[in-house]
Amino acid sequence: MDIDQTSQAEGKYWENVISTLQNDGLDFRTREDFVAKDPKYFWEDGDLMKMIMPYPKAFLKSQIKPGMKTLDLGSGSGGNSYLMAKLGADALGVDVQEENIRYLNQELKKEPELKIRFEVNDLNVATFPENQFDLVLSWNSFHHIKNTDHLIQEIQKSLKPDGLFILLEHQHTHSMFRKALGAFFWLLLPTRERFMEKFQLIRGRAHGKSEETLSPAEDSADHDYLDSLKKAFVLEDERAYLGFTGPFIARIRAGKGLKSFLVKMVDGLDRAFIKMRLIKGEQLFLVLRNRK
Numbered sequence: 001m002d003i004d005q006t007s008q009a010e011g012k013y014w015e016n017v018i019s020t021l022q023n024d025g026l027d028f029r030t031r032e033d034f035v036a037k038d039p040k041y042f043w044e045d046g047d048l049m050k051m052i053m054p055y056p057k058a059f060l061k062s063q064i065k066p067g068m069k070t071l072d073l074g075s076g077s078g079g080n081s082y083l084m085a086k087l088g089a090d091a092l093g094v095d096v097q098e099e100n101i102r103y104l105n106q107e108l109k110k111e112p113e114l115k116i117r118f119e120v121n122d123l124n125v126a127t128f129p130e131n132q133f134d135l136v137l138s139w140n141s142f143h144h145i146k147n148t149d150h151l152i153q154e155i156q157k158s159l160k161p162d163g164l165f166i167l168l169e170h171q172h173t174h175s176m177f178r179k180a181l182g183a184f185f186w187l188l189l190p191t192r193e194r195f196m197e198k199f200q201l202i203r204g205r206a207h208g209k210s211e212e213t214l215s216p217a218e219d220s221a222d223h224d225y226l227d228s229l230k231k232a233f234v235l236e237d238e239r240a241y242l243g244f245t246g247p248f249i250a251r252i253r254a255g256k257g258l259k260s261f262l263v264k265m266v267d268g269l270d271r272a273f274i275k276m277r278l279i280k281g282e283q284l285f286l287v288l289r290n291r292k
């Protein structure tokens, strides 16, 4: 299939991320148990994710019944597709990473008992057969898609009546209050960086310098797709995580007990601020039911 230049660059970018993490000890099929050697961000630390947001994965697992057909949009390293297949689903993972998909399909030959396949496709233009899937998943992939109206229509069309669309999504939040809280706790807590280094990094961020490189199609959606999603589907659940802690929580360094205490403390505060609607969460979890 023809994949445009931006989507190709996007695929290459994520292939590089996966191989860097793989060199750091990632087992791509058990993403849940993955922890990078020296994680900088929450998404590089599987243990931390389990501590602060266990619900999305637990909910996903609870929805999988043997024989159901699932579609994983932007399946990346394949962890969620494997998870669903291991629970008995007939799983399809779709991504724009051509080399990685070849690799995953090769690896699958070692586990012929699993009903799983990966396909290369660009979600900006991909079409799916009608009434096929019981569950569609997008795990931190949707915000890389430009043509979101098209994708929403395809999800609705391909879901069976009453089928479920599960969305975990990364939201950039630009609130000054959130940034100030993040900077305060980052400076205060023991982290992988020393005080002066943190100070320089925070100053750099305030002047628009980010240490995190963004993927070529990051936040490329052509409009606010969350509104469109809520109109197109029936919203059954909405949760948010990581209000101000996202930039530093994975960087906390202390003995095991103290680290766990500090993580729980800032995460508890974070949840309270989100609940009081003082800040928005960086990670948004939505459960959407098809209207058909």
Ligand SMILES: C[S@@+](CC[C@H](N)C(=O)[O-])C[C@H]1O[C@@H](n2cnc3c(N)ncnc32)[C@H](O)[C@@H]1O
Binding pocket: 007, 010, 011, 014, 031, 073, 074, 075, 076, 077, 078, 079, 094, 095, 096, 097, 121, 122, 123, 124, 138, 139, 140, 141, 144, 145, 217
């Ligand atoms: C942040 S990663 C998430 C990967 C995976 N869902 C996970 O949680 O590990 C975003 C994924 O979206 C994929 N992606 C980005 N743009 C895409 C497009 N236009 N079509 C298909 N996949 C795309 C990337 O290749 C990447 O695997």
